[in-house]
Amino acid sequence: MSRQTAVLLGHSVLTQIITFLLRPATTYRALEIDTPAAWLGVLSACFAIAPLILALPSGAVVDRIGEGNTAMIGGVLITASAVVLALTGNSVIALAVGTCLLGVGHLGSVVAQQTLVANSTSQASKLDSAFGYYTFAASLGQAIGPAALVLFSRGGAVPETQQIFITCSVAGLALLLLAALLRRSEAGAHPADDETATGLGSLLRLPGLAQALLTSSVVLAAVDITLVYLPALGTQRDINASFIGILLTIRGLSSMTTRLFLGRLTGLFGRRNVLVGGTLAAAGALLAMALPVPLWLAGMLMALAGLGLGVGQPITMSWLAASAPPGARGRAMSLRLVGNRAGQVVIPSAAGALAAGAGASGVLGITGAGLLLIAVSARRLPVD
Known part of the structure; x- marks a missing residue:
């Protein structure tokens, strides 16, 4: 396994761990502050709606500025979401803002990762292996994230949400470091043979x-x-x-x-x-x-x-x-x-x-x- 592959897989695992730990922690915090049940659905939608709107533009962005730069932007937003939740996450509005930041940051990171894998080789057999390893890493992170709630359990029904937010803020710094180590492509680094083919x-x-x-x-x-x-x-x-x-x-x-x-x-x-x-x-x-x-x-x-x-x-x-x-x-x-x-x-x-x-x-x-x-x-x- 090359150094670049190890960095990419590590970035994928850590992205999913932070995301799948912050999402349930946000729900627990909402319950701690007696948020009405109807707002729990709104918080869940905040994670999905913004990325759904921005998904196509994000693809154009990563093609224009490169995978590493896009991953860095995604990492900044994920880290910012954890910081917002740690500092101001005592109101439903703050929780919604933090969740939106997390959703957009997760989108940017994932699109960057997938594009980096897609541009790694033109051989079909190697692409299948590369995406197999990539999705394995993502699945691993999605399993570790919720399991990590046990580490913050106080023996009750609600974990220490503030500790989770702080821990994810620190983990976000590690995510930024990994993003900085990813291959950085400049604009036009992957030109198409025919510009009309890229629309x-x-x-x-x-x-x-x-x-x-x-x-x-x-x-x-x-x-x-x-x-x-x-x-x-x-x-x-x-x-x-x-x-x-x-x-x-x-x-x-x-x-x-x-x-x-x-x-x-x-x-x-x-x-x-x-x-x-x-x-x-x-x-x-x-x-x-x-x-x-x-x-x-x-x-x-x-x-x-x-x-x-x-x-x-x-x-x-x-x-x-x-x-x-x-x-x-x-x-x-x-x-x-x-x-x-x-x-x-x-x-x-x-x-x-x-x-x-x-x-x-x-x-x-x-x-x-x-x-x-x-x-x-x-x-x-x-x-x-």
Whole structure:
């Protein structure tokens, strides 16, 4: 592993740790100051709305000023969010401002990271491996962040939120140091062969783009649905909460395993075949989970679902990176983020509405059916 790769993966892990520690800590602080329940939803939306609006412009920014510079801006905003929360986080307005800063900073950091990976090589097999390692690092950070709440627990229901904010402020300085060590590209460092090929319209006309974006958004929404509805399924079937936690852990570890070996898998079977096969596996596993299966089989099904769901994000990233012109890869990555955010809002809501009468098992079944349709659609992606 090269020094630059180690810095990038470290930057990715730390970005996710800070983000996924600050977000629940902000909710706990809101509860500490007796924030009305309706405002908790507003705080959650503050993290997503600003990045959704700024996702496409952020892609143009990273293409214009370079990945390292964009990562530095993102790191400054993430650090600023922790500082704002530490100094002024005793009102709901301050919490909203801090959450908005965190959302935009997270967006800038992630787009910079993904563009840096996309520009690291033009070889498809190396792109698949690179994005597999990158998404593994991001998943690791997302797991460590919430787990770190234990370190700040006082033995009660609410952790020491002020200590969390201060700790994240210090961690933000380490994030800035890593951002400074990332490769710094100047404007025009990745020129396209044809300047007209770098526009959004040209990206939207790429063969297979619709299938790639749709696949990415549905797979990510399926991950969110399992996180929300698997506990609900446990309640519905009187399954112990600790076992549900084990199932979710199995799913996460399985996805991380797939990502570690993604380059080898696509080298053996081809990118499109791995994407279609993984999505089919996840579809079958979730459809089966909608049935009253024994617990040992549920564990096997969640392992299969995790293996399948783990391929969607890195493969669509590497496909976009390989298809987009060099001068437009930041915009391509940001376009995928827009699709993902939209999918995370629309798809779980639609699944819940359609399966309202069937409960959690119905939601999982409909999600599995949706993945089945997406797998069929992904067969129309261009051959590797």
